[in-house]
Amino acid sequence: MERQAPRKYLVVEPGADGAVSVTEMKRWCRQNPDRRPPNTDPDRGNSQKLARAFGYAGWSVELTATEVRISPSKEAAVQAAAVLDAESEPLEDEGESSExxxxxxxxxxxxxxxxxxxxxxxxxxxxxxxxxxxxxxxxxxxxxxxxxxxxxxxxxxxxxxxxxxxxxxxxxxxxxxxxxxxxxxxxxxxxxxxxxxxxxxxxxxxxxxxxxxxxxxxxxxxxxxxxxxxxxxxxxxx
CATH class of the missing domain: 3.40.1350.10 (Trna Endonuclease; Chain: A, domain 1)
Structure with a gap:
């Protein structure tokens, strides 16, 4: 069976002009130390725990077939998904990956x-x-x-x-x-x-x-x- 590629962990933020900013999660944390979850270090620990820390801090954490999308709120996640998925074809649900x-x-x-x-x-x-x-x-x-x-x-x-x-x-x-x-x-x-x-x-x-x-x-x-x-x-x- 073909091994599924690991998901990308992304911070997704919609802009006022309708555009969407997409940044790799750990890079975003390094660039925004004042906004990342308290007591987290992007250079220590794994991506799953860091993503979970975002969830506990009130951020929206959404899973897609290839990505873990982290947005400031549920509304922001919906807005970002509308932009990112606008040109994507629907994917058949093949069940959850092991990750x-x-x-x-x-x-x-x-x-x-x-x-x-x-x-x-x-x-x-x-x-x-x-x-x-x-x-x-x-x-x-x-x-x-x-x-x-x-x-x-x-x-x-x-x-x-x-x-x-x-x-x-x-x-x-x-x-x-x-x-x-x-x-x-x-x-x-x-x-x-x-x-x-x-x-x-x-x-x-x-x-x-x-x-x-x-x-x-x-x-x-x-x-x-x-x-x-x-x-x-x-x-x-x-």
């Missing part, structure tokens, strides 16, 4: 965790998002320009660091999580405890063995469930 599916699954997992955080006890205690002047607890930035997927607090104000993996959690996830936990301990927690949580589709036996040596990392597996509902055929209207 698009992965991007969507990771975002959906994060959204689910945030929406149901109070129903996910850790160490027997209910959680809430850690909110401060830096972030609302989602994609919390660290000093190394890396982002904690979810940063929460429990009933005793102890910190909970979540690392989310859409598939099988690699062994390196523990090292990554410990790095985040150390940063939180040094910069936020002070005398409070810090617990790490890895949430993945599949947790390996090696990872289960690794956490035997630590008491402050918890593992969760998630499951996807699908329900099918029969839909009747259309009937003639009177």
């Amino acid at each position: 698009e599916t992965a991007f969507a699954l990771e975002r959906q997992l994060q959204d689910f965790m945030v929406s149901n955080l109070r129903a996910i006890p850790v160490n027997g205690k209910r959680l809430r998002l850690h909110v401060d002047e830096t972030s609302d607890g989602v994609e919390y930035p660290t000093s190394s320009n890396r982002r904690i997927d979810i940063l929460a607090r429990d009933e005793d104000d102890n910190f909970i660091v979540f690392e989310l993996k859409r598939g099988q959690a690699p062994d390196s996830a523990i090292g990554q999580l410990l790095n985040y936990m150390g940063w939180v301990k040094l910069n936020l927690a002070k005398d409070k405890q810090v617990t790490g949580v890895i949430v993945a589709r599949d947790i390996s036996e090696r990872m289960r063995e690794a956490i035997v040596m630590t008491t402050n990392i918890t593992l969760f597996e998630y499951q996807l469930r699908f329900e099918l509902s029969a839909i009747s055929q259309a009937t003639a209207t009177a």
